[in-house]
Amino acid sequence: MFERFSGEARDVVVGAQEEARALRHERIGTEHLLLAALRHPDEPGAATLVRLGVTRESCRTAVSRVAGGGADGLGPEDAAALRAFGIDLDEIRRRTEATFGPGALDGPGPEAARDREPGKPWPLSALERLRGEGGGSGDRTAPRGGGAASGKGHIPFAPRAKKALELSLREAVALRDRRIGVEHVVLGLLRSDDRLTRAVFAHLDVDPGRARAEVLADRREAA
Template sequence: MFERFTEEARRVVVGAGRESAELRHGHIGTEHLLLAILAETEDPAARVLIEAGLDRAAAREAVRRLLGEGDDARALAAIGVDLDAVREAVESVFGAGALDAPSKEEPRRRGWFRSEGRAGRSPFTARGKKVLELSLRESLRLKSGHIAVGHLLLGLLREGDGLGARVIADHGLDFAAVRRAVEVTTG
């Protein structure tokens, strides 16, 4: 399936893992896919949401409000330590990813979902996996021959019950209108 993904769509899937890690969540869900879609600011499908007022910063704040951050972040925040500020300061001196745990070399496994128990990776939730599956169905429905960022967003809208969809709905966006606009840009 992933051989059909455009370079941008692959960046979204990888970016979702990065979003999860930055928020210190132990999973990759629809909310992380949404954040990674919104990071593709030049993509026409992402522009549909951004031009409707839902950018990555607003979505990230909504995810934090709805889901929070990992336990470590909450505990440290309670005593006045802002982990985002600490990470930013360390990375400004030592480079991006300086605080990330070193990954152990493992034999390469096939499949994007085989992340359970692997260092530095979070597992996809059932809803997150469903969005990826539905993106393929959207691509087939539109006779695209590939899976682009727009298909991922259409899959997220079609799944409709995950936190990513809730962030879109809570922002006051109409799913049908967003779907129509994304279909025009994705084709």
């Protein structure tokens, strides 16, 4: 399938690995494909997202909150459920960091905090480690140390990222395009129905259905 990708779309796939490595994530997910697509803001699909207010900076913030930090890596549905029980994650984080310093909740515990050098980033949170060690889903994002996430070796694709790329091929076929471009990758991402991808778009205030319609409309106008 990869030979059908345009040069820019190939850059997106390669760039997704770079994004995952930069974020110290163990697998390439849809969030990394989205970040890599936004490296080409003038390409169809990515240009539509930019017009809708999405930037690499806002996307990186959304990814960090959903997949690697923010409200302890929990999605908006989790945070809302906890608030229903009177638990406000943002307020807990604010109070904890006011007492122990920025990033305190991202550390694994007192021992790591004691040994941490001033100015150094906090280690992975316990929640991130558990997410990385939870077997079965194949969607681990947090590294357990070494390997691809530390800059060595190839980072594998998570199942949801593979599905998004397969959907991009289907989009190209449905549109009778011979090549898979950035717009097809974006369309594939917008069709993704996994929880993490939906949460990233929710943080970006992007409705996937509306954005998809906008991408197709922009494509027709450019034809």
